[in-house]
Amino acid sequence: MPIVIKVLGFSVALTLVFTIITNLLPQVEGEAPQEKTFDPGAFTEESFVLLGEDLFKGKGTCTLCHNNMGRAPDILVMNMGETAAERLADTRYQGKATDTESYLRESMLEPSLYVVKNYGKKGSKSPMPVINKAPIQLSEIEINAIIAYMQVKDGNQMTVALPTATPPQEKTKTVQALAENAEAAISQYGCTACHAILTSESEIGPDLRNVATRLSSAEIRQSIIEPNAVITEGYSPMMPSNFAEQMKVKELEMIVQFLAEGGQ
Ligand code: HEC
Ligand code: HEC
Incomplete structure (x- = not known):
């Protein structure tokens, strides 16, 4: 575990350096998202978190908004464990989440249920897209990987379960x-x-x-x-x-x- 944190700490630091450098260059936004295939049975905590980081910065397009330009909370530099606790304690909070994991999941699946102060559109809708729907359309495994990344990057405990060889989508498919x-x-x-x-x-x-x-x-x-x-x-x-x-x-x-x- 300590090694994971060290490695991740380093990668977050590198990312920050990159973010700073790329923000100095004008035309870097909107890199083409890359498709990656993976074997759901073969994850370790570390590789799962790295997948989450990849998705956060790539296919998930999260960094298009979640960056230091003010469009959305700058998740990369926020401690999402503390953030979740603050949101859940807010009197405006009316969702169903009870901990960091469920708050992060809810923020991604039902962004308008709770809109962080100063970020709402008119009618208090969230500008954030529902990320398991088109066009972003992340799978449950991908969403879990991103949650794992948002937890571990701050040294918090990863609470999402690693995927098993039979991914959940496969179960719904047989229905x-x-x-x-x-x-x-x-x-x-x-x-x-x-x-x-x-x-x-x-x-x-x-x-x-x-x-x-x-x-x-x-x-x-x-x-x-x-x-x-x-x-x-x-x-x-x-x-x-x-x-x-x-x-x-x-x-x-x-x-x-x-x-x-x-x-x-
Ligand atoms: C089009 C811009 C946009 C994109 C793309 C986007 N978000 Fe957001 N997100 C927002 C905004 C704006 C907020 C703040 C309003 C709200 O609470 O919904 C937000 C809120 C959040 C929150 C709650 C943050 C807090 O401080 O409580 C989380 C977690 C989150 N987003 C995760 C993600 C992840 C993960 C992705 C990528 C899969 C993503 N977002 C993609 C705009 C975006
Ligand atoms: C949104 C549009 C779209 C949909 C939906 C779509 N395709 Fe395609 N398909 C394309 C385009 C454009 C190409 C050519 C470019 C490429 O090779 O990707 C293509 C290429 C192909 C080829 C290769 C054809 C050749 O002559 O080289 C096959 C086979 C194919 N599609 C089958 C399917 C099948 C089967 C489905 C449904 C399960 C499907 N496509 C759904 C747009 C689509």
């Missing part, structure tokens, strides 16, 4: 019924919004009715689960990259087979 066939899966996942397939003539993405003439089954599978690995010439990389998380393996295989057999 949703398996699509009956490839056509049903293609409609359910909205492929028709961008591709010409089934009754759709959309031209945002390549025509999928003849994709078998261009790609092998393996390439079709990759195009769906890692759409940005190879970008089809003449198109921009705008295909959602979270189908692998959303789809059941069977659905993916039905779609791949259907497309590989000519998409009719």
